[in-house]
Amino acid sequence: MTTDPPVACVAIAVPPALLARIRGVATVVSPPIAAPREAILALLADAEGLLCSNLLPIDAALMDAAPRLRVVSNFGVGYNNVDLEEATRRGIAICNTPGVLTEAVADLTLGLILSLSRRLVENADFVRTGNWGKTPPPPLGFDLGGRTLGIVGFGRIGRAVAKRALAFGMQVLYHDVDTWPEPGVAAEPRSLEDLLRESDVVSLHVNLTPETHHLIGASQLSLMKPGAYLVNTSRGPVVDQAALLDALRFGRIAGAGLDVLEVEPPAADEPLLALPNVVVFPHVGSATAETRAAMMELAVGNLVAVLGGQPPPACVNPETLAKAIQRR
Numbered sequence: 045m046t047t048d049p050p051v052a053c054v055a056i057a058v059p060p061a062l063l064a065r066i067r068g069v070a071t072v073v074s075p076p077i078a079a080p081r082e083a084i085l086a087l088l089a090d091a092e093g094l095l096c097s098n099l100l101p102i103d104a105a106l107m108d109a110a111p112r113l114r115v116v117s118n119f120g121v122g123y124n125n126v127d128l129e130e131a132t133r134r135g136i137a138i139c140n141t142p143g144v145l146t147e148a149v150a151d152l153t154l155g156l157i158l159s160l161s162r163r164l165v166e167n168a169d170f171v172r173t174g175n176w177g178k179t180p181p182p183p184l185g186f187d188l189g190g191r192t193l194g195i196v197g198f199g200r201i202g203r204a205v206a207k208r209a210l211a212f213g214m215q216v217l218y219h220d221v222d223t224w225p226e227p228g229v230a231a232e233p234r235s236l237e238d239l240l241r242e243s244d245v246v247s248l249h250v251n252l253t254p255e256t257h258h259l260i261g262a263s264q265l266s267l268m269k270p271g272a273y274l275v276n277t278s279r280g281p282v283v284d285q286a287a288l289l290d291a292l293r294f295g296r297i298a299g300a301g302l303d304v305l306e307v308e309p310p311a312a313d314e315p316l317l318a319l320p321n322v323v324v325f326p327h328v329g330s331a332t333a334e335t336r337a338a339m340m341e342l343a344v345g346n347l348v349a350v351l352g353g354q355p356p357p358a359c360v361n362p363e364t365l366a367k368a369i370q371r372r
């Protein structure tokens with residue numbers, strides 16, 4: 045075992061005070077801002093730690109390029125960019141940032157629901173384009189009070205959305221394949237099919253896994269009420285976007301609010317973007333100054349803990365930790 049400090053590859057911009065914390069336990073190497081993946085891989089030959097965004101695929105090829113890797117700290121709660129089975133097989137701890145972004149994502153979800161119900165984007169565009177007083181205003185919206193919200197995935201974020209929806213007077217249904225502790229909110233469980241049939245707004249809050257890929261496709265959309273709306277702040281591929289486009293074009297559902305798409309950023313001619321009944325945001329669920337700072341703190345804390353020989357605050361494959369926290 046060497047006594048040199050471990051090498052940490054820091055592939056995202058980190059504020060100086062937090063970078064100093066990493067330097068307290070490791071020698072830091074960093075690719076230039078927005079470097080291509082190959083440039084990051086080239087820095088991994090000796091790296092025992094990697095701090096990165098969840099846009100970087102952590103696959104077998106990356107792990108081959110990083111034979112000493114012990115920890116990947118993902119800046120984000122979602123870790124669908126990681127081949128978790130392969131990382132676990134190789135004893136690499138995968139860390140993420142749960143909890144600290146729950147409220148921000150729930151707030152944005154309500155923002156999307158309100159954007160749809162009160163036509164916020166259309167109304168703002170109507171004023172911005174100088175139409176006020178000149179052409180008829182956008183059609184009327186609808187009240188949330190008394191409507192039914194169906195939440196698919198009732199973990200931390202799903203439950204935070206439920207609390208907000210209840211405060212707006214909505215009835216809340218939920219569906220989850222996992223058994224969570226008592227939800228602590230006045231929400232009723234349903235099968236996915238019943239939730240889709242009964243809800244006025246369906247909101248998705250599941251992790252992207254092979255099981256949830258295209259969880260909402262043509263047959264699920266066909267169960268929704270013709271006047272219902274779909275909201276997705278989880279991951280784009282949870283929805284079959286081609287099927288959603290069809291459902292929206294042919295009026296099988298009333299509209300959609302999307303913070304995530306199957307391909308991000310979308311092609312300029314992505315047809316969903318041109319539909320008047322769709323609001324698309326550029327994957328900004330966690331994009332508040334406070335939340336991003338808390339995510340950074342946690343992501344750095346995860347990296348520093350493992351490289352410093354301690355269990356990290358948030359690890360998705362804790363079975364790797366006994367080995368990962370020891371220097372190789």
Ligand code: DGY
Nearest residue numbers: 098119120121122330
């Ligand atoms: C997350 O943390 O997973 C959010 O989607 C931001 O990437």
